[in-house]
Amino acid sequence: MSERADILPAVQVILDRVVPETGWRAVLVVRLQGMREAQLRFGYDFGSEIMLAARGRLVEAIRHVDTVFVAGDDSFVVVLPSVRNRTHALLAATRIVGAFDTPLLRGERPWHGRPVVGVAVHPEHGTSAELLYRRAELAHDEALRIGEPFALYQPDATPVEILYGELREDIEANRLHVAFQPLRDLRSGEMVRVESLSRWTTTAQVHVAPADFIQFAERSDLIVPLTRWSLNASLRHAAALHRGGCPLDVAINLSPRVFAEQGFAEQMIGAMEIWGVPPTAVIVEITETALLTDLDMSVRVLRNLRDRGVRVAIDDFGTGYASFAYLRHFPATELKIDRTFVDAMITDSRTELLVQAMVDVAHRMGMEAVAEGVENEATLLRLVEMDCDLVQGYHIGQPMPAEDFVSERLAAASCV
Ligand code: C2E
Ligand code: CA
Ligand code: CA
Numbered sequence: 001m002s003e004r005a006d007i008l009p010a011v012q013v014i015l016d017r018v019v020p021e022t023g024w025r026a027v028l029v030v031r032l033q034g035m036r037e038a039q040l041r042f043g044y045d046f047g048s049e050i051m052l053a054a055r056g057r058l059v060e061a062i063r064h065v066d067t068v069f070v071a072g073d074d075s076f077v078v079v080l081p082s083v084r085n086r087t088h089a090l091l092a093a094t095r096i097v098g099a100f101d102t103p104l105l106r107g108e109r110p111w112h113g114r115p116v117v118g119v120a121v122h123p124e125h126g127t128s129a130e131l132l133y134r135r136a137e138l139a140h141d142e143a144l145r146i147g148e149p150f151a152l153y154q155p156d157a158t159p160v161e162i163l164y165g166e167l168r169e170d171i172e173a174n175r176l177h178v179a180f181q182p183l184r185d186l187r188s189g190e191m192v193r194v195e196s197l198s199r200w201t202t203t204a205q206v207h208v209a210p211a212d213f214i215q216f217a218e219r220s221d222l223i224v225p226l227t228r229w230s231l232n233a234s235l236r237h238a239a240a241l242h243r244g245g246c247p248l249d250v251a252i253n254l255s256p257r258v259f260a261e262q263g264f265a266e267q268m269i270g271a272m273e274i275w276g277v278p279p280t281a282v283i284v285e286i287t288e289t290a291l292l293t294d295l296d297m298s299v300r301v302l303r304n305l306r307d308r309g310v311r312v313a314i315d316d317f318g319t320g321y322a323s324f325a326y327l328r329h330f331p332a333t334e335l336k337i338d339r340t341f342v343d344a345m346i347t348d349s350r351t352e353l354l355v356q357a358m359v360d361v362a363h364r365m366g367m368e369a370v371a372e373g374v375e376n377e378a379t380l381l382r383l384v385e386m387d388c389d390l391v392q393g394y395h396i397g398q399p400m401p402a403e404d405f406v407s408e409r410l411a412a413a414s415c416v
Helices: 004-016 035-042 044-061 086-098 129-146 162-172 210-219 223-243 256-260 264-275 288-293 295-307 325-329 339-344 349-364 377-385 402-411
Strands: 024-033 067-070 075-083 114-122 150-152 177-185 191-201 249-253 282-287 311-317 334-337 368-371 390-392
Touching: 004 024, 004 067, 004 075, 004 129, 024 044, 024 086, 024 129, 035 044, 044 067, 044 075, 044 086, 075 086, 086 114, 086 150, 086 162, 086 210, 114 129, 129 150, 162 210, 162 223, 177 223, 177 402, 191 210, 191 223, 191 390, 210 223, 223 249, 223 256, 223 264, 223 402, 256 295, 264 295, 282 295, 288 311, 295 311, 295 325, 334 339, 334 349, 339 349, 339 377, 349 368
Parallel strands: 114 150, 191 249, 249 282, 282 311, 311 334, 334 368, 368 390
Antiparallel strands: 024 075, 024 114, 067 075, 177 191, 177 390
């Protein structure tokens, strides 16, 4: 294992490299919790196996320009040579924490790694590798103290969370946006639905990917106001289509965390009444992995919504780790086949068989099959042959600002 003294010169080289167009760099200390116990109980080989798997997760979570160093028995140092600002550095930390959501090791001795990340940025917190490393360590300790998965170094020890504050304010001030992406029915050939996707551009004009800020929100209490915002914004635009005589169904992504909210289903039905969008025109999308968190609770809330006519889609189908067993109990009306399968089905015959099998499972269980991530005509034609019901993807239509989507559709003479 490398030692700090070996790593620091290499980190310094990266920090000193001149990158004229970007101002900031960041040093992250990532430490896996519970490693000491794991090693003492199961041996050092087990520890090395974990570290190897963890390194793999880190490399997947970061960009190719970033570097990971092993910095001891339970820690890593990650250097980001160009970040736009502190928020950007914290997003990298969010992404890293998210990369450890699934168990690191499976099999006989499964192990679920939980990383805690400390972040220091260059030049704000220093320019020498040694100082940034120490400050990232201090931030790590602060994160542990306050029970958060990551923290930014705070010179004055007042823990203000920039990303948290910024996102909370922007949700409250209604500064997020909704994009609509169309879905086409393969039998009628018509656009029948839109999926609503949230968009966030910070006041510093950084476009934050939903994969990042949604994950961040899910880790804090912000997911509840964010979902409330997204529901209302999506229904408002859908209502404009209904009023304009060109109605479309609207699919809304829900995080499972909101199911724990008292009276969530009622609030959602209430919102539909307020906006005048019938529940039968609404689909909620829930990810398969999400279902595993609290199956009973999710089933209860979703049954309630189903009883009012809301449809339920299992999103990213095929990527979760659940067995088929949960499908028996789950009140879903459609399976949304993950785009990693759809994307590969034309070039890989085994994947094609899998997609066909997923379409068949959906139909046999009385559900519709939806394919997402359709990027070319060949894939589309294959899906028609497979008897898939609905398609979505860049080949059908890109996500676009909901305002523009609505006004374009209403301006067209025949609701296209
Ligand atoms: P998702 O639900 O799987 O949404 C589809 C994602 O695939 C969108 O990314 C969309 O832009 C992208 N996409 C659409 N067609 C294609 C294609 O042909 N090829 C490829 N490669 N990608 C395509 P986006 O907008 O970045 O959203 C990412 C994820 O963030 C969503 O994945 C969803 O899980 C989550 N999300 C977005 N908005 C919300 C929201 O308001 N609430 C919640 N809870 N989650 C949201
Ligand atoms: Ca979705
Ligand atoms: Ca999806």
